[in-house]
Amino acid sequence: MSLESLRQNISKYAQITDNQWQDFIDYFSLKRIKKKDFLIAFGQHCQFEAYILKGCFRSYFLDAHGKDVILSFAFEDWWQGDMASQLNHMPSQMNIQALEDSEVLIISSQDKELLFEKHPVFERIFRLMIMRHLVSYQDRLYKIYSYSAQERYHDLLLKHPQVLQRISQKHIANYIGVTPEFLSKMRKSFLNLH
Amino acid sequence: MSLESLRQNISKYAQITDNQWQDFIDYFSLKRIKKKDFLIAFGQHCQFEAYILKGCFRSYFLDAHGKDVILSFAFEDWWQGDMASQLNHMPSQMNIQALEDSEVLIISSQDKELLFEKHPVFERIFRLMIMRHLVSYQDRLYKIYSYSAQERYHDLLLKHPQVLQRISQKHIANYIGVTPEFLSKMRKSFLNLH
DNA sequence: CGTCTATTTGAATGTACTCAAAAGCGGTGG
DNA sequence: CCACCGCTTTTGAGTACATTCAAATAGACG
Numbered sequence: 001m002s003l004e005s006l007r008q009n010i011s012k013y014a015q016i017t018d019n020q021w022q023d024f025i026d027y028f029s030l031k032r033i034k035k036k037d038f039l040i041a042f043g044q045h046c047q048f049e050a051y052i053l054k055g056c057f058r059s060y061f062l063d064a065h066g067k068d069v070i071l072s073f074a075f076e077d078w079w080q081g082d083m084a085s086q087l088n089h090m091p092s093q094m095n096i097q098a099l100e101d102s103e104v105l106i107i108s109s110q111d112k113e114l115l116f117e118k119h120p121v122f123e124r125i126f127r128l129m130i131m132r133h134l135v136s137y138q139d140r141l142y143k144i145y146s147y148s149a150q151e152r153y154h155d156l157l158l159k160h161p162q163v164l165q166r167i168s169q170k171h172i173a174n175y176i177g178v179t180p181e182f183l184s185k186m187r188k189s190f191l192n193l194h
Numbered sequence: 195m196s197l198e199s200l201r202q203n204i205s206k207y208a209q210i211t212d213n214q215w216q217d218f219i220d221y222f223s224l225k226r227i228k229k230k231d232f233l234i235a236f237g238q239h240c241q242f243e244a245y246i247l248k249g250c251f252r253s254y255f256l257d258a259h260g261k262d263v264i265l266s267f268a269f270e271d272w273w274q275g276d277m278a279s280q281l282n283h284m285p286s287q288m289n290i291q292a293l294e295d296s297e298v299l300i301i302s303s304q305d306k307e308l309l310f311e312k313h314p315v316f317e318r319i320f321r322l323m324i325m326r327h328l329v330s331y332q333d334r335l336y337k338i339y340s341y342s343a344q345e346r347y348h349d350l351l352l353k354h355p356q357v358l359q360r361i362s363q364k365h366i367a368n369y370i371g372v373t374p375e376f377l378s379k380m381r382k383s384f385l386n387l388h
Numbered sequence: 389c390g391t392c393t394a395t396t397t398g399a400a401t402g403t404a405c406t407c408a409a410a411a412g413c414g415g416t417g418g
Numbered sequence: 419c420c421a422c423c424g425c426t427t428t429t430g431a432g433t434a435c436a437t438t439c440a441a442a443t444a445g446a447c448g
Binding site for chain 2: 435436437438439
């Protein structure tokens with residue numbers, strides 16, 4: 001991924017001029033994150049949006065018993081950030097961890113506000129991006145309610161084949177909402193049938 | 195609820211002038227919806243955002259077996275709309291049904307665009323509103339994964355006591371992701387313990 | 389008052405979990 | 419380069435939470 005892919009990414013939502021693009025990328029800085037390190041960690045007060053150039057991440061909460069609850073995976077050309085933290089100006093309740101050595105472009109929430117003031121078109125772009133994220137959460141919720149564990153697993157593999165290549169079964173199991181043991185058994189019984 | 199409550203609702207996100215407010219409400223129209231009728235129905239091509247003055251709604255999908263999957267309830271001073279439909283300019287996959295005789299203020303997606311062009315501050319307001327919705331979906335997802343059915347039920351009653359007064363158990367059961375039969379049994383065993 | 393829907397109750401069932409142990413795999417250091 | 423350690427994945431047995439189906443009861447509405 002490159003700056004050019006970022007430009008294409010945001011241009012899906014609104015046309016921007018070269019001048020606006022220049023102002024846009026001037027606010028971004030590159031950050032490298034090693035595998036297992038955190039882009040955002042629980043309790044931190046770092047508010048920003050990140051565009052993934054290389055690598056992948058998982059964002060998750062910790063539940064009352066200290067277990068992970070994975071909200072999402074993110075790969076190249078996706079965005080990650082802690083909306084709740086940005087909205088409420090609170091320390092993050094969320095962890096975002098690199099699952100591979102990764103590179104991201106970061107814009108702070110403050111700079112984002114400056115950018116929106118200068119070029120309102122970017123407020124539009126981010127509004128539409130957030131809408132897309134919201135729709136994908138609705139879809140996720142719908143599937144948790146109406147799909148069986150088997151169906152959720154196959155849906156994930158169908159829509160995001162790279163997940164199988166790059167994410168451990170433990171994390172996939174967590175994402176679809178089953179134990180690693182049960183995912184293993186599902187995979188076995190699926191193989192026996194095919 | 196009144197126009198004044200709508201003004202307060204949006205003023206939480208950004209300051210607006212009297213002039214901007216006037217332009218804003220000029221785009222809205224009042225719509226009355228009888229109990230069990232639909233604000234949005236599957237397959238319709240009506241794209242808008244609705245602010246609830248009076249009454250309540252449930253938004254839901256139909257799954258492969260024709261069963262409801264309730265995504266949200268909405269009461270006075272809340273917003274409802276079909277983001278997926280607005281974003282993709284597609285017929286709605288979602289149903290939004292009035293659970294009481296209701297009144298809403300509606301702005302069409304087209305008028306919303308005109309409004310944003312005239313006063314970019316409203317693009318900001320809607321961006322922040324959508325962020326709040328997104329955060330609430332993240333919260334919902336987190337709880338589906340980490341709370342037991344009992345905990346989800348009590349969390350709902352604690353956060354939204356009016357739900358118990360105004361929504362049938364059948365719909366509450368659907369929302370928290372259990373069968374009506376099981377919710378009935380949970381309630382009984384809870385009473386026996388207290 | 390009668391009809392239709394919502395809620396309750398019970399019995400049998402199923403899906404997914406817990407716990408425990410073995411097997412596999414990957415990274416690190418000697 | 420290989421041996422070891424820690425983590426992931428597999429496997430099995432027993433269990434729990436929630437479901438399905440069926441039937442009875444209660445409640446809402448015309």
